[in-house]
Amino acid sequence: AARENHFEQAERLRDRLIQLDSMSLREIIRAAEIIEEAKRASIGSAQLATWNDLAQALSAEEFASLYHAMTPKNYADGEMVARQGEFLSSLFFVNSGRVQLYAVSEGREVPLKIVGPGEIIGFGTFFEISVWTVNAKSMGAELKVLTREKLHRQKDAYPALQSKLMDYCARFQSSNALFSRTKRTRRQFERKKISGRAAIVLLDEQGNETGIGAKGDLLDISRGGLSFSLRFSKKKNAAALLGKKIRVNIRTDTSISSFSCDALVMAIRCHDYVGNDYSLHVEFQKELNKVEMQQVVGKAK
Incomplete structure (x- = not known):
């Protein structure tokens, strides 16, 4: 299979050999060598x-x-x-x-x-x-x-x-x-740095809460979106949120009440691979008006 460039089939056969007789080290090693040699030769x-x-x-x-x-x-x-x-x-x-x-x-x-x-x-x-x-x-x-x-x-x-x-x-x-380098901007609204907590709940395709959630620290906000930090044990768990709809509850240190809205996860960036710290960047499903923005940021300037 490997010599005919059917590499996925060859690898499945090698894995099957390992399952059937893991002690056949010579045959297993030789099978791996044949696959790698065929891969290099085919380029x-x-x-x-x-x-x-x-x-x-x-x-x-x-x-x-x-x-x-x-x-x-x-x-x-x-x-x-x-x-x-x-x-x-x-x-x-x-x-x-x-x-x-x-x-x-x-x-x-x-x-x-x-x-x-x-x-x-x-x-x-x-x-x-x-x-x-x-x-x-x-x-x-x-x-x-x-x-x-x-x-x-x-x-x-x-x-x-x-x-x-x-x-x-x-x-x-x-x-x-x-x-x-073009000196242009893609941002429609001014961002404001804020501190406080954000609690999110993952939504299903119908917009219903799934019960899967997390909490993190607020970073900044604009009328169009929000960013906050979260900790994930694995990168793939963070990546699974990309493109997902969430309901986010925001409570800043300067506001007297919380604010809740639906959003779409647009980006996830890692800030500390050792500590597994990530920032989530979300886009609100509906832009905040001036009154809602003031409610969220409270006394923040």
Whole structure:
């Protein structure tokens, strides 16, 4: 199966061998070697040239495994790869062709960059867990798509792979950095720093409370949204909240009453991997009016 490039089938057969006879170490090791050798041999010279820098940043086994965890996809000229505000759990590797990155600000398209072969897009939203903050439109391109689930499957065999990939992606400018150079803003409303507590409850598709909730510390607020800190034992638990509807109850240190409203989780950012501290950034389902904003912030200026 491996020699015919049916790698998932080969890996299932190897796992089956482990289940049936875990003491057959020689056969198990040889099966793993055959799979890895076939993976490396199946990558053409043109692909190795395109992704040479990435290959140099990883071990040969890590690169081969990562490469085959991706799914190739062709995008026609003008076809959208990702839209601003969209929830996608994928990382895009430009294999050939070009992709135009642009943002929409104050109703106008703002060109940011044209990316080409050997570049990666979407890493900010992929690793930070957020919606896309820019648009990506194909100019005729073949991309290799890596889902967060496929990357997570590599963890047991290659525990350092994700951190190495994050370090490699750091050499490219993020979409937020590209947008900041335009001196424009995507914010509709002024943010105010606040202190206090936020209690959230996850809602189901019908908008009913599920009983699953958490509490955290308020960070800032605007008429359009809110951010607050939460602690999660695992990153995947934090990532599971992206795009979910919640009901949030807000009580600041300066207000005399609490305020409750529904919101959508737009981003989750890690601030301390050791302490598992994250910040949740949510968008209110309905913008706060001036009276509601004053009720929330109380005496805060």
